[in-house]
Amino acid sequence: MSNAPLLEMRNIQKDFFGNQVLTDINLTLREGEVLGLCGENGAGKSTLMKILFGMDVIRETGGFGGEILLNGEKVEFATPFEALAAGIGMVHQEFSLIPGFTATENILLNREPQKHSVLSEVFGERLNTLNRKEMDVRSAAAIERMGVHIDADMTISSMPVGHKQFTEIARELSKEQLKLLILDEPTAVLTEKEAEALLESIRNMSKRGIAIIFITHRLHEILAVCNKVVVMRDGRVVQDVPAAETSVSEITRNMVGRSVETGGNTREVRDVSGLRTMMSIRKLWVDMPSELVRGVDLDIKEGEILGIGGLAGQGKLGIPNGIMGMYEAGGTVILDGEEIPLGHPRKCLDASMAFVSEDRRGVGLLLDESLEWNVSFAAMQIQNKYLKKLFGGLFTWRNERAIREVTEKYVDELAIKCTSTKQKAKELSGGNQQKICLAKAFALEPKFLFASEPTRGIDVGAKALVLEALRKFNRESGVTVVMISSELEELRSICDRIAIVSGGRISGILPATASSEEFGMLMVSQVV
Amino acid sequence: MQENKSFGAKALEFIRNNIVPILFIIICAFCIPLSGFTPSYLLNEIVTRMGRNIFLILCLLIPIMAGMGLNFAMTLGAMAGEIALIFVSDWQIWGIPGVVLAMILQIPFSILLGLLCGSILNRAKGREMITSYIISFFMNGLYQLVVLFMMGSIIPIKHFSVKLPRGYGIRNTVSLLNMRQCLDNLLAVNIKGVKIPVLTFLIIGVLCLFIIWFRKTKLGQDMRAVGQDMEVARAAGINVEHTRLISIVISTVMAGFGMIIYLQNMGNIATYSSHSQIGMFCIAALLVGGASVDKASIGNVFLGVILFHTMFIVAPRAGAAITGDSMIGEYFRVFCSYGVITIALVMYETKKRRSQNRTAQELARAAAEETAKEAAK
Numbered sequence: 001m002s003n004a005p006l007l008e009m010r011n012i013q014k015d016f017f018g019n020q021v022l023t024d025i026n027l028t029l030r031e032g033e034v035l036g037l038c039g040e041n042g043a044g045k046s047t048l049m050k051i052l053f054g055m056d057v058i059r060e061t062g063g064f065g066g067e068i069l070l071n072g073e074k075v076e077f078a079t080p081f082e083a084l085a086a087g088i089g090m091v092h093q094e095f096s097l098i099p100g101f102t103a104t105e106n107i108l109l110n111r112e113p114q115k116h117s118v119l120s121e122v123f124g125e126r127l128n129t130l131n132r133k134e135m136d137v138r139s140a141a142a143i144e145r146m147g148v149h150i151d152a153d154m155t156i157s158s159m160p161v162g163h164k165q166f167t168e169i170a171r172e173l174s175k176e177q178l179k180l181l182i183l184d185e186p187t188a189v190l191t192e193k194e195a196e197a198l199l200e201s202i203r204n205m206s207k208r209g210i211a212i213i214f215i216t217h218r219l220h221e222i223l224a225v226c227n228k229v230v231v232m233r234d235g236r237v238v239q240d241v242p243a244a245e246t247s248v249s250e251i252t253r254n255m256v257g258r259s260v261e262t263g264g265n266t267r268e269v270r271d272v273s274g275l276r277t278m279m280s281i282r283k284l285w286v287d288m289p290s291e292l293v294r295g296v297d298l299d300i301k302e303g304e305i306l307g308i309g310g311l312a313g314q315g316k317l318g319i320p321n322g323i324m325g326m327y328e329a330g331g332t333v334i335l336d337g338e339e340i341p342l343g344h345p346r347k348c349l350d351a352s353m354a355f356v357s358e359d360r361r362g363v364g365l366l367l368d369e370s371l372e373w374n375v376s377f378a379a380m381q382i383q384n385k386y387l388k389k390l391f392g393g394l395f396t397w398r399n400e401r402a403i404r405e406v407t408e409k410y411v412d413e414l415a416i417k418c419t420s421t422k423q424k425a426k427e428l429s430g431g432n433q434q435k436i437c438l439a440k441a442f443a444l445e446p447k448f449l450f451a452s453e454p455t456r457g458i459d460v461g462a463k464a465l466v467l468e469a470l471r472k473f474n475r476e477s478g479v480t481v482v483m484i485s486s487e488l489e490e491l492r493s494i495c496d497r498i499a500i501v502s503g504g505r506i507s508g509i510l511p512a513t514a515s516s517e518e519f520g521m522l523m524v525s526q527v528v
Numbered sequence: 529m530q531e532n533k534s535f536g537a538k539a540l541e542f543i544r545n546n547i548v549p550i551l552f553i554i555i556c557a558f559c560i561p562l563s564g565f566t567p568s569y570l571l572n573e574i575v576t577r578m579g580r581n582i583f584l585i586l587c588l589l590i591p592i593m594a595g596m597g598l599n600f601a602m603t604l605g606a607m608a609g610e611i612a613l614i615f616v617s618d619w620q621i622w623g624i625p626g627v628v629l630a631m632i633l634q635i636p637f638s639i640l641l642g643l644l645c646g647s648i649l650n651r652a653k654g655r656e657m658i659t660s661y662i663i664s665f666f667m668n669g670l671y672q673l674v675v676l677f678m679m680g681s682i683i684p685i686k687h688f689s690v691k692l693p694r695g696y697g698i699r700n701t702v703s704l705l706n707m708r709q710c711l712d713n714l715l716a717v718n719i720k721g722v723k724i725p726v727l728t729f730l731i732i733g734v735l736c737l738f739i740i741w742f743r744k745t746k747l748g749q750d751m752r753a754v755g756q757d758m759e760v761a762r763a764a765g766i767n768v769e770h771t772r773l774i775s776i777v778i779s780t781v782m783a784g785f786g787m788i789i790y791l792q793n794m795g796n797i798a799t800y801s802s803h804s805q806i807g808m809f810c811i812a813a814l815l816v817g818g819a820s821v822d823k824a825s826i827g828n829v830f831l832g833v834i835l836f837h838t839m840f841i842v843a844p845r846a847g848a849a850i851t852g853d854s855m856i857g858e859y860f861r862v863f864c865s866y867g868v869i870t871i872a873l874v875m876y877e878t879k880k881r882r883s884q885n886r887t888a889q890e891l892a893r894a895a896a897e898e899t900a901k902e903a904a905k
Contacts, residue, residue, distance in 0.1 A: 081765060096763050098756045109753060110764040114746055126747040285895050287888035295895060328888040330895055 004072025005030045006211050007052075007180055013065030014047055014058070014235075021047050022235045025066070029180070034202060034212045036222030036243065039232035040255055040311065040486075045215055048232075049182055053090050054083045087179035089172030091186055095164050099157040103150055104139040107171045113138065142174035147204040148197045162194035169201070173210075181205065182213045187221060199225050217311055217524050219248045231255055252520035256488060269512050270496050275301035278480045279448060284331035285504075286315070286322025293318035294504030296331075300448075300482060305474050307491030307512070308484045310501035311523055316484050317358060319501070320450035324348050324355045326363070335448065349382045354446035356437050358453035358484070360430075364437040367426035371418060374425050374436050375410055376403045379443045410439035414469050431462025438469055449473070452484045467494050488519055547875075548868060549818040552835040556842065563845035568721045570841065577837040578830075579712055579728040580793040584786030585810045585829045586735055587779045591656075592824045593748070594775035595755025598811045598869075601645045601660035601776070605783025606803035607671045608637035613788060613797055614679070614698055618690045622706035624714065627792055634784040641667065642780030646773035653758070657821070657873075664807060675799060698799050708795030728789060735782070736826050751775055755822070812836060812865035821876040839864065 005028045012025040022044045029035050039045050050057060051064050054077025058064055067074055070086060077083040080090075097106045105112075112135055114128035139152050143166075150163045150170070159167070165186055172181055183202075187195040195218070202212055202225045214226060222229055223243055231239035231254040239246070239254045279300040286293035293315040300306050310316045322329030325345040333340045341347050348355070357363035366374055379385040380398070386406065388399045407421040414435040418428060425436060434454060441449055451470060455463040471494045474481045485491050491498050492512045499509045500522035508522040543550060560570070584602070591599040612634035616626045645663055652659040679685045680696030690702055712725035742748045753761040754771045762768045787806070791797055814824060817832020840861050847856035 080763075096760045098753050098760055100756045101753065105749070110750070110761075110766050112746060112749060120745075126745065126750070128746050129741070129744045130746060130749055283895050283899065285891040287891055292891070294891065295898060328885070330888075330892045 004069070006033075006071060008069040008072075009048075009052070009066065010069070011066035012048065012051060012068075014044075014051060016061050020235060022051075022064070025232075025235075025237055027230065027237075027240075029211050029213070031179070031211055032206045032209045033228070034206050034214055034226045036226035036229045037213055037215045037232065038217065038219065038222060038229070038251060038255060043232040043255075044235040045232055046184070047235075049090065049184065049213070049215070052083070053080050053088060053182070054078060055080060084175070085177070087175075087177040088182070089175060089178050089180070090182040091165070091168045091172060091184060093184050095168060097156045097164055097167060100155060102153050102155050103143075103159070103163075103167045103170070104135050104152045106156060106167055107139040107142055107152075107174050108135050109171070111174070138174055139170065142170040145173045145205070145208065146170050147201040162190045165190060165194075166198070166201075169198075173205070178210060180211045180213070182215070184215045185217065186214075187216055187218055195221065219251050219524055222251070223248065249517060249521070252524065253517050256516040256520035256523070270304070272301040272304040272496050275303060278302040278336065280334045281319075281323070282332045282334075284319065284322060284329065284333065286318040286327055286329040288315075288318040288321050288327040291315050291318040291321070292504050293322055293329075293501075296501070296504075296506055298499060298506055298509075300480060302480055303474070303478050304496045305471070305481045305483060305494055307495035307498040308482060308501060309486065309488050309491050309498055309519070309523070310507075312486055314501050314523075315504040316486075316501040317452060318504070320355060320452045320482065320484060321357075324353070324450065326357075346382075349378070349444070352444075352447040354378075354441040354444045354449050356441050356449070356451040356454055358456055360433055360437050364440070365425045365433060368424060370422045370424060371411070371416075371428075371436060372400075372403045372407045372421045375407045375439045375443050378440055379445075382444065385443075406443055407439070410435075410442065414439060415465060429458075429462075431458035431466070434458055434462070434466055435469070438466065438473075442473060445477070446479060449479055449481045450484070451481060453486065454483065455485065455487070455490060463490070470494060488516065546818050548816055548871060549831060549835060552816050552839060556835060556838045559839065559842040559846035562849045563842040564849070565842065565845065570838070571722045573841045574834060574837060575722060575724055576712075576793070577840075578833050579725045579732070580790050581810065581813065581833050581837070582732050582829060583735060583789050584783060584806065585814050585833060586732070586739065586826070587782035587786055588810060588814055589739055589824050589826070589829070590742070590751070590775050590782075591779050592819070592822065593743070593755055594751040594772055595758070595822065596649060596772060596775065597657040597660075597821050598814070598872075599660055599776065599779050600657060600807050600811065601649075601663045601667075602779060602783040602810065603664040603803050603807040604641040604645055604667050605634075605638045605780040606787040606806050607667065608634045608641055608780070609784040609787030609791070610797055610799070610803060611637055611671075611675070612784070613704065613791055614675070614685075614690060614702060614799070617702055617704060617797075618685050618687045620687060623710050624707075626707045627711055627788060630788050631785055634788065635781060638780040638784040639777055642777035643773065645780065646776035649776060650769045650772055668804065671803075672800065700799055702797040702799055704791060704795050704797060707792050709793055711789065711792055728793075731789070739826060747771070747774065808865055808869070809836075812868045815868045815872040820872060820879075 007027070007029040009025060009027040012022055014022040025048060027035070037045055052068065056079070059078070069075070075086060077086070098109065101109070113131040115131045116128055120127040136152065143150060143152060146166065146169055148166050150166050154163070156164060156167065169183070169186070172178055187198055190198060199221060202214065206212060214222065216222060226243045229239065229241060229243050229246055229251060230237055231251055233255060239251070277299045281296055281298040284293055284296040290313050296319060308316050308319060318327070321327050322342065323333050323340070325343045325348060329342045331342070333342065335351055335353065338351065340351055361367060366377060376386045380387060386399045386402045387396045389395070390397050404421055410416070411418060411421060416428075416432050416435045416439070418432065425433060428436065438451075438454065454466050454470065458466070467490065470481055470483065473479055483491065483495065495512050497509055498512055498519070500507050500519060502523055502525050507525045510518060510522070587602055587605065588599055591597065609630070612630040615633060616630040621629055645660065648663060649656050649659055674683070676697045679698050680691050685691050685698070690698060692699055711731075712728050715726040717724045717726050750761070750766050750771050753764070753766060754768050758768050787803070790806070791802065813832040813836040814828060815832065816836045817828035817830070819825070819828040819832070843860045844858060847853065847860060850856075
């Protein structure tokens, strides 16, 4: 036995087209060790795991820098299958199970023990029959190794969600060569009791010499089972200590804060408690895939900028999408004393609400049309703006001049880089497309604006401009703005109050001046 | 949860899941007395048609298993079977040897066509049914080109009974009188006036056993996996494209065999039209038996053939008895086949949508419960 650690990652670097996402990552992991990996969304955890697992997306985007050593030997995986063969298993966030198969069939998918027959001798291996008895034995052994009991003969589609997760883990455990198991937020879908069982099974596996990388947002779980904790932020490792020497609050601080002293507190923040309630949301649920909202109660004051933050998948995007009718939703939403029916985008727009979607290419823009069209389209459809009547109202005609004027106005105000207002929306860069989406919403002259992830995927300069435009729109026109963003710093820079969503509910509302640590605690408080 | 359901709810669910077969049982029960056929005649007809059609319908099962839906392109296999039979009758090889030779001869043709069709369908994932439907039309054109212009001029066809008098092309009808029902008559048993073609049923039995066995093989397991979730199967290392390709090839080859059995029973080939409706009728029969786009069993095949063909037999007479016009029955059978396929497609979509809505329903229920709790306080 050599003394080399099971896994060593040295100076891992990765950029996506010049955008540095991982810088100088060093990790070591010994046999049977449990490593807790945490960090905000976008901190680079997933990218790091993808590199380790040899996912196609890494090679397609130009590979990575640094080296990976397995048992002291340098390895480079071209495909996930090579990583699997080398003994690395991964349980993904999204289930990778065949719904109509039993747990046993899924556990041994494509690795079924087989019986030879005359026909398979003639026509090849694939006509071997499956050895059901042996399959039962092996899956039972894998379930036994996991230490949590699940019904091996139950089909996946009739299982509770936690058992699906356990089936995935059992599948990895059924691989004889397994030495390192990556669990990517495995407890996210589990109930309290199931999560307990999972932690127990992690301890079991670690006793059997399997090393585990455990990614989760539930920090107390990390402290409960891990030997060491690695915290990532902005593509760097900011903390790497034995689990016994740290605490939940220290990890939270490291996860969230650039540093606690700086941040948004230099700016004046308006006190909104005395203002009239503009929108009141009660018991809102939204069925938006992977952004479920389970029961949100929220009051939004007139003229404020309210930020909604939280970790990805907790439901913050579901709130605007549900209210604006993009996904099925229920509950009551009252705007200015009038109830807004859910599931009717048109009614929302008629009530003078506007929505800048996070999906700007799908929902926000008419990609193949000119900027003029994009800016004026919604206002034309909803409010009959930019139209002129001919022959005493017999025909309605587009007022091309008014359309051009309004587009030019916003191109100037928002500093949109384009060759002309006739340019097609798809030809603009991401940042400028986002500005067009804002212009479209501004042209509606709404009373109430939802801006969902308005700065996603755009560069720093454009970000500042977009935020400034939102702030100006709020201050000058008195429009109530609700901005949803996963970047806390961004919310703190322009919002008056910030609501944090966790587990599909509002876990708390704080003034933008509150410390990063307080926000961090809210973010992980009810994670499901 | 399911045990708690009342008997009524269960019955309702059973009816909802089996609406098509139930509807057809009612239609048949209504039409049989009206048609005035004797039971032995009716039974005879049904048994004959079972022998004729079941093999063709069984070939649809494997693509359904592989998640490719109803294989409208089984017509391709039927064309291969017809071409093989044309050659065999040109060579004047009759009886059982002729049938066996035709069956062997059609294998390379249908493998070729199956490979072509399968690789096109691999490029049209998620739209297999409409694509296979259009492929069958396209291949019909190629088939006509070959049969009408190339046979006799490029491809040697000698015998006058097959060739058109102008010197090339195949006659509208090729008589198979010399091999008519030779499979059916060998080992046939007569029970109280009902002729049972034992050999044909034996062949069908062997095919059923093959399908049951096939489901237990590694390849069958892979097909089921691919059929339910292509991405998961791919992530597990299964070669998705190859698996789908094989399923179409097997289906096409089986359709070729099925077509030869079908034609030897009929006793002639309608060169330009035999295959054109066959896919539609086979699929309709399968759906009448209670199959759906993503699920079909051997039981569905048998039930479907019995119900669908009973309706075929009795509808014209029943129609004549009611309206005095026998065309109404003919109209009825075409109307029914298309209607059944439409219903099956619509039900498939609604079922998919209903399962998607489940999360929304759960959330709504949770919200309602919470409200109730608060009200109780």
